[in-house]
Amino acid sequence: MSQITRRDLIKIFGASAVATSGLLGASKEAYAKSSAHIVIVGGGIGGASFAKYMRLANADVKITMIEPHPQYTFCPGSNEILSGHETLENLTVNYNTLKSRFNVDVIQDVATEINYEGHQVNTLHNGKISYDKLVVSPGPDFDFHFVDGYSAELAEGDFPHAWKAGPQTAKLKQQIDSMPQGGVLLISSPRMPYRCPPAPYERASFVANMLKETNPTAKILILDSKDNYVFQNHFEHYWKQNHQFGQEGSRIEWIPAKKGGVVTKLDATNKIVTTTSGEQIKADVINIIPEEKAGRFAIENGLALGSNWVPYEPKTFASKVHPDVYVIGDMVDAPMPKTGYVASNQAKVVAAAINDLLAGREPGTPFITNNCVAMAAEDYGMTITATFRYTGGIKDKGFSTQVRTSAITDNPYTNRIRAEVAKNWQRTFRKDMFS
């Protein structure tokens, strides 16, 4: 782009085309400034991946990221904080490398409103920011209304969901560590879709492994709003071997939805939950993982078109609302699990598509992978490799899916290698975006 001046374009295409039609999908303003301005809302995994890979694809565009927080704490790996194998500090990164190495202008601010026709996004403190292309990646918001009596305030207080790594994770750890001998941790696992589907069970596993040493008579009760879950065979395999799962005295009990696992009410004062079957259950620590929906910024700006999740054009992840606005990450209504890995790969698709469009090329067809690694323990890992191939059709939201899951094995070496691969993934995944 940088070599082509406005005058060159006028020479090639004629003044009227440049002046009126927003040629190549960019605004008139873009040509005046000689390079497109790409603005990102949200500096999580999706936004950070996009910023870096957009820069790798194009040295000339101006990239601005609007993110309210000075740091980002990774959710992948945060269950291991509960068992003392990981720390919040180790999972927390800043935006220095994106700024210095990848020349991204990171504005610490809150984006409030999109003016679609004016190509502007409004912020709380920096006023209106003009864009040629806008990438929206705010992640999900939590939806507390499915459990009567639960709220964002309680989550910040004595009932942390810890589904966003940070102070709530530390609070939950402190609560679990302080449980009386023989105490009960209750985990309420939500319906699909939610961020990182295996994580409630991974959480139960890591905590159970710790309790086995520190509080061996304590129990974990998983009340599930589903009847089955990903990696169920792996987790049950591990729990049978290590926590007498399915037997009298099991350290972990799992109640599916059809057997009354859906939590409908929380009595915060007495630490009692009520399930669909009307049962009342008291526990020492109650960890309700709330249902989710697209982030408030996306909902309030109409990107979800009245639903809870954001529809998109499968080839480029352009929004249905305006072709210069792109949507990625957990908030997107894609036939893909809500994982950081998927968000980062959607981000790369959008970076490539925007780069192609700016150069006047037809974007390529996306092929998105999800390598999901989970652990039941530091020496027991499991993997899913899924691929999502763009079909050009409308069936299955535009993608054909193939999935391969690791097989159950009693070979301890294989289980350990898988766990090491999982840890390696976490470490290198963090580095991929933030260093």
Added chain:
Amino acid sequence: MNKIALLGALTLGATLSLSATASEHGHAAAKVEPWTLQHWDETAAAMPKGDAMRGSELHKNSMCMTCHGENGVAPSRNAPSLAGNTPEFIYKTLLDYRSGLRNEGDGKSSVMIAATQPMSNQHMADLAAFYAQQVIPAPAAMASVDPQIDRLVRKGDASRMITPCASCHGAHGEGNEVTPALAGQTAHYFVRTMHAYKNGHRNNDINEGMSQFTHDLTDAEIDALAQYYASLNRKP
């Protein structure tokens, strides 16, 4: 489902704090004895005869090819290519991962340490035979070599007590017995390895036979050497 009624029994500040297992993620000092030349000579003499066919099966079925590539040519810049390297080098490297002597810390060696635990010496020799048989593709040669780098490779630098790289790794970076081949190696991996030697995170070399030469190399020299070897053809 049994109702679980829990006594809100008083706990007298029984806050259990778990000490984080820092060694899992940090750099754990190797507890293994470093190599002596005599010990290595005995180990090399006792190395089983490798079977490349069996090695090929292991390479496929033990997840090796995931990072090191179908034919031992790494598909990513993070993992080394093993194709065409010397059997002694591969064998010793696997031994060192299994014993934990090679542990660069920060989780970087954890997958290899885990992967080598179930391996016998015979498995390692089989893998070594397989990789030695594979061919690393000839890279595109560099247009010109910085005379200072050329000098470092062929003459060394007596003022810094740096032996010429070529005297052990070969004039074409082809390696020699336990000294690895470098020609065609992933540049990023080369740089990482040199820094691991330089900052003391890698210490599985015999009598500091490699690390002593890295102490005085500059970052720019390491980068240039990486580019030099990445573009060197083993069989000119």
